[in-house]
Amino acid sequence: MDLSTLTDPIFRLPLAVGLLLACVLPLLGALLMLRDEWLAALGFAHLAAAGALLGLAVGLPALLGGIAAAAGGAVTKGAGRISGNAAYGFMILTGWAMLLLVAANSGHGEQLGQALVEGQLYFAGPMDLGGAILLVLICTVTLPWLMPRLLRARLLPQHEVANRLPSRRWHLGFDLLVAGGMAVATASVGLMAAFALVLVPAWIAFRVATGWRWTLIWSAAVGVLCYLVGFAAALLLDQPFGPTVVLVLLAAALGSVKLKTS
Amino acid sequence: MPLHQHADARRPQALLEVDGLVAGWAQPVVGPLSFALTEGEVVGLWGANGSGKSTLLAAIAGSARRFAGRVHRVPGLALAVQPQMPVRFAPLPVTGRELLAVAGADASNAANAGTVPQSLARLLPQRLDRLSGGQHQLLCVWAALAGSGRLVLLDEPTNNLDPTHTALLAELLAARAADRAVLLVSHERAFLDAHCTRVLELVSNQERDGTPTALAATHGSEHAH
Numbered sequence A: 001m002d003l004s005t006l007t008d009p010i011f012r013l014p015l016a017v018g019l020l021l022a023c024v025l026p027l028l029g030a031l032l033m034l035r036d037e038w039l040a041a042l043g044f045a046h047l048a049a050a051g052a053l054l055g056l057a058v059g060l061p062a063l064l065g066g067i068a069a070a071a072g073g074a075v076t077k078g079a080g081r082i083s084g085n086a087a088y089g090f091m092i093l094t095g096w097a098m099l100l101l102v103a104a105n106s107g108h109g110e111q112l113g114q115a116l117v118e119g120q121l122y123f124a125g126p127m128d129l130g131g132a133i134l135l136v137l138i139c140t141v142t143l144p145w146l147m148p149r150l151l152r153a154r155l156l157p158q159h160e161v162a163n164r165l166p167s168r169r170w171h172l173g174f175d176l177l178v179a180g181g182m183a184v185a186t187a188s189v190g191l192m193a194a195f196a197l198v199l200v201p202a203w204i205a206f207r208v209a210t211g212w213r214w215t216l217i218w219s220a221a222v223g224v225l226c227y228l229v230g231f232a233a234a235l236l237l238d239q240p241f242g243p244t245v246v247l248v249l250l251a252a253a254l255g256s257v258k259l260k261t262s
Numbered sequence B: 001m002p003l004h005q006h007a008d009a010r011r012p013q014a015l016l017e018v019d020g021l022v023a024g025w026a027q028p029v030v031g032p033l034s035f036a037l038t039e040g041e042v043v044g045l046w047g048a049n050g051s052g053k054s055t056l057l058a059a060i061a062g063s064a065r066r067f068a069g070r071v072h073r074v075p076g077l078a079l080a081v082q083p084q085m086p087v088r089f090a091p092l093p094v095t096g097r098e099l100l101a102v103a104g105a106d107a108s109n110a111a112n113a114g115t116v117p118q119s120l121a122r123l124l125p126q127r128l129d130r131l132s133g134g135q136h137q138l139l140c141v142w143a144a145l146a147g148s149g150r151l152v153l154l155d156e157p158t159n160n161l162d163p164t165h166t167a168l169l170a171e172l173l174a175a176r177a178a179d180r181a182v183l184l185v186s187h188e189r190a191f192l193d194a195h196c197t198r199v200l201e202l203v204s205n206q207e208r209d210g211t212p213t214a215l216a217a218t219h220g221s222e223h224a225h
Helices: A003-007 A009-034 A039-057 A062-079 A085-104 A109-118 A126-155 A167-188 A191-208 A212-236 A241-261 B053-060 B096-102 B133-145 B163-179 B189-195
Strands: B014-024 B028-038 B042-047 B065-073 B079-082 B151-155 B181-185 B198-203 B214-220
Touching: A003 A009, A003 A212, A009 A039, A009 A126, A009 A167, A009 A191, A009 A212, A039 A062, A039 A085, A039 A109, A039 A167, A039 A191, A062 A085, A062 A126, A062 A167, A085 A109, A109 A191, A109 A241, A126 A167, A126 B096, A167 A191, A191 A212, A191 A241, A212 A241, B014 B053, B014 B181, B028 B053, B028 B065, B028 B181, B042 B053, B042 B189, B053 B065, B053 B151, B053 B181, B079 B133, B096 B133, B133 B151, B133 B163, B163 B181, B163 B189, B189 B198
Parallel strands: B042 B181, B042 B198, B079 B151, B151 B181
Antiparallel strands: B014 B028, B014 B065, B198 B214
């Protein structure tokens, strides 16, 4: 085990990209859990992966292709006024089928497709960093405005219709935010690691937090801590990042269950 | 023939005017109905199961279909709606205090400074998914009554309440009804008679002539609040 790899400058940029995502994805996860639409993360991630690969096949940056495909899924869902996890189930199936078909029919596609699924954080570049910073900035600006509205939609479901509020705008806005977030995350940390960073910290927080504010704090804290442990473990043990961080998150979930029942 | 009650010209401005409303879902369930609600009124809506009480509330709130007539609200009027069975999610890490904040029923609303009843105040730090059914119901009713809505629609707020909580519900109504209008559906006639300004009674005409439920009678209450 070589501890010096942890301080190697070559990993600083990937570490920063992942850290930014680990702050934001769990917050989006908490809101998705609130709406009982946590499967959205996996749906948008699949579409983003397929879009990224399709983008590469036609000469576009993977990030742009991913964002376009995931945003297209969000707009389609909004236009069709579809809610609930069924819509995201269809997104998963669509993304998965497209991903494999594009991979099978483009040069190096299979290899790139595999990289998107497993994650390629250590190869993250300035574009990934820019995407992550942009995501954090957008979340910083929009979430304080969106969150009370999303909470109200969940807690007082008749309020929007009774008061003729233009709620479709902010529901679509949130869907687009999640789509963009998953596209950025899928391109760097990989499909399943991005999904795990959305789902698991929020799942833990929903069990242990004493209120909504603490849910957000718990989500972000668990996400960041598990990410850092996973990042270090993957480097030190020379393992792929994606599955390592997923295992760390699962261990944290198991620990929270044990803690709760003891 | 339905009896129609029209807004009294001497009363304050009506917040809500319902005129010849026929409402339902796939087909008409209730109407034609005409009545008005003014500020400070707590109006009970009573009728047998299936008479269309909840449908009428849903039509006013815009979620049921209006087949005829009109529902006129004062421009800019905000509504608060408390459904018959508030949906309870688990897990839901949201406290009572956060629910009131979302509903605009917290201290940030100047009218609410220090007004949360003591019996509800102790529930505020608790997660909603850890409250009993009655406690949750009362908190939701308070969120509606003390929130931003000046027209409050309460559908069966007495459901699941024991006598102690029912008495508390009456206190909540009395505490907040002065500056808003409340339309309250209940199948508990004694509660309506005791705590409402007047009671509207819905009678089903389905068996008699096949027409939807109509507003059959209204009753004033001398001892409201």
